[in-house]
Amino acid sequence: MVIGLDLGTSGVKAVLLDRDGAVRASASRPLAVSRPRPRWSEQAPRDWWDAACGALAALVADARAAGIDPRDVDALGLTGQMHGATLLDARGDVLRPAILWNDGRADAECAELERLAPTLRAVAGNLAMPGFTAPKLLWVRRHEPDVFARIAHVLLPKDYLRYRLTGVFATDPSDAAGTLWLDVAKRDYDDTLLAACGLSRAQVPAVFEGNRITGTLQPAVARALGLRDIPVVAGGGDNAAGAVGVGIVRPGDALLSLGTSGVYFAVSDGFRANPESAVHSFCHALPRTWHLMSVMLNAAGCIDFTAQLAGYDGVATLLADAEANARADRPWFLPYLSGERTPHNDVNAKGVFYGLTPDTQRADLANATLEGVGFALLDGIDALHAAGLAPDGITVIGGGSRSAYWTQMLADLSGRALTLRAGGEVGPALGAARLAHLALEPDAPLDAVCPQPPVVAVREPDMARHAWYRDVRRPTFRALYRALEPVFAAGAGHAA
Structure with a gap:
């Protein structure tokens, strides 16, 4: 049996997987995000550790209760949330709260990094965005020089857990690609990119492929958790591990993840890039495999926002009202509550409802939100396909995939069939467990360890609805961002 441990933004999840690939137990613990200033997003690494220990202890207890030794x-x-800057001193102590993937403070440092490292886009395969790790380090160097001077180790969130579990400083290529310090084609650090941030290889974790063992549980940790001194495997960033968990491991495979953020992920047949449209080019969590990814910062999170704003008692009620009271005459919604990545790379973008009238009902706001998130996802899909990928099919995962109404709307919006598969809600933790399995059995057939789960449903697009979205609704959605972009930029000067 193997364990997959996923450090998410809103919580830590642990799953127990048997060698036949069945999930035998799971447990989770919540996490909170601190936003002490506008555009800041932080967490305390100690909270990650406490939540991870709690989830693992609960998992072991549940396993025992089920008769599993x-x-x-x-x-x-x-696996875990990507890009977070976790800074340790020479004693391994945390220097400051971790700066998270959805933190937008480092926009000025992005321009500085592109100036300091002219080869960045060609080597790292990505343009500099505030969510990535490297600009965060430039921000710390500028604004917290005393902290920067004491940095001995820079770790990604899941790799801080690895350090606490094993005492080893290590990462994997899929997560390291999100730092902007990795030569993505070579799957190794680039010294020039590190030097642009005032860092060296001695301060970043060693890179192991996702299915490689990086260390073993420290005896005291193993005893406290009720486990043996088992090996800990490199794993992957949350999106790469989520893809492994649903068998998206070969060129031609693609998935759409409808979580708090929205991700379109496509496996590529080698290193490809489209940085000008803010498409992410990363290593996959498996050797000799890469992927492209479009990312929007708020997807299902926008539905939570509108549910609260409109006075619904939960997302399920919002979805039911949206379906029962759908009208063509409804507002438009820009879902940029925390800025946006693909394709705009605009940290200053804001959420907007447009087209409100005295006749607007809250069901109209609900449908506008569902539609606006869909249009933003479609912008990212189009940008990714412009890099030359043509996926054979799209699997949908994440909490949003549970809504038949919304997934059908997304199929109609995109004009593409969307496949829903069993077990998609387990998420990245399942992929982390599968990577652990592959580390123990390196010669096992990939299709046997990482199968695609059974199909639950296929949402075929209604092409008449697709034409209406394409010709009537989407042009206004896109025009709104273009019209408001200078307003967003002008408002940035008023941020604290």
Whole structure:
């Protein structure tokens, strides 16, 4: 048996997987995000550790209750939120709260990084965006020089858990690609990119492929958790691990993840890039495999926002009202509550409802939100396909995939069939467990360890609805961003 441990933004999840690929137990613990200033997003690494220990202890207890001996667990794989800057001193102590993936403070540092490292886009395969790790380090160097001077180790969130579990400083290519310090084609650090941030290889974790063992549980940790001194496997960033969890591992495979953020992920047949449209070019969590990814910062999170704003008692009520009271005459919604990545790379963008009238009902706001998130996802899909990828099919995962109404709307918006598969809600933790399995059995057939789950439903697009969205609704959605972009930029000067 193997464990997959996922350090998300809103919580930590642990799953127990048997060698046949079945999930035998799961447990989770919540996390909170601190936003002490506009555009800031931080968490305390100690909270990650406490939540991880709580989730693992609960998982072991649940396994025992089900008659499973925890001594039968053979390995643990890691995954988690990407890009977070976790800074440690020479003693391994945390220097400041971790700056998270959805933190937007480092926009000025992005321009500085592009100036300091002219080869950035060609080597890292991405343009500099505030969510990535490297600009965060430039921000710390400028605004907190005393902290920067004491940095001995820069870790990504899941790799801080690895350090606490094993005492080892290590990462994997899929997560390291999100730092902007990795030569993505070579799957190794680029010294020039590190030097642009005032860092060296000695301060960043060693890179192991996602299915490689990086260390073993420290004896005291193993005893506290009720496990043996099992190996800990490199794992992957949350999106790459989520893809492994639903069998998106070969060129031609693609998935759409409808979580708090929205991600379109397509496996590529080698290193490809489209940085000018803010498409992410990353290593996959498996050797000799890469992927492209479009990212929007608020997807299902926008539905939570509108549910609260409109006075619904939950997302389920919003979805039911939207479906029962759908009208063509409804507002438009720009879903840029925390800025946006693909394709705009605009940290200053804001959420907007446009077209309100005295006749507007809250169901109209609900449908506008669902539609606006869909249009933003479609902008990212189009940008990714412009890099030359043509996926064979799209699998949908994440909490938003549970809504038949919304997934059908997304199929109609995009004009593409969307496939829903069983078990998609387990998410990246399943992929981390599968990578641990592959580390124990490196010769096992990939299709046997990482199968695509059974199909639950296929949402075929209604092409008449697609034409209406394409010709009537989408042009206004796109025109709104173009018209408001200078307003967003002008408002940035008023941020604290």
